[in-house]
Amino acid sequence: DIQMDQSPSSLSASVGDRVTITCRASQSISTNLNWYQQRPGKTPNVLIYAVSKSQSGVPSRFRGSGSGTDFTLTISSLQPEDSATYYCQQSYSTPYSFGQGTKVEI
């Protein structure tokens, strides 16, 4: 099974800050890496799929990058509504595992 290691587990930042979350896979997963946002008490929603492709309606401040085993989600200018937990997920091989999550507090 592929393990997904996300860091940090939590962070606190201010409005307007640039925030970076990293995700490392235990083996190469090509471009099969997705990012989800889960606001408190809500259902997760896909932000970025296939490493860097933005889901429709996602603000341009969210950007994904990386390849192979190392991936990054960057929020270029943090907004109050970005307070949430972010999860990476590999869809390269089953079981499609998630990272542990990164809680972003503002």
Added chain:
Amino acid sequence: QVQLQESGPGLVKPSGTLSLTCAVSGDSISSINWWTWVRQPPGKGLQWIGEIYHRGDTNYNPSLERRVTISVDKSRNQFSLKLTSLTAADTAVYWCARDYKDCSGRRCIGWLDPWGPGILVTVSS
């Protein structure tokens, strides 16, 4: 607009069986997509449970494989989850989701979208 909706009991007894159904609208369950269950225990992260294709092909999380069955009902455009031998550790919010597949490249890629609203299942006597 594709929508998914989970249904089933919110309270089940220890050692019992959890049965949930996911009704799909706006997409055919016989499309190229797969259909997935994910859960989240209170205060914890997301766990991928398993998935099914309309032909009946399944993939399960090895940590749950002995206890889990996912099935599909094409006539009702829905799929279901059964989890047996329940313990308190199975208390969680359960979501169904479409594993949307894009096969336009050399290799198919997939992501979970959309998700149902989720259902909290509590295992307690």
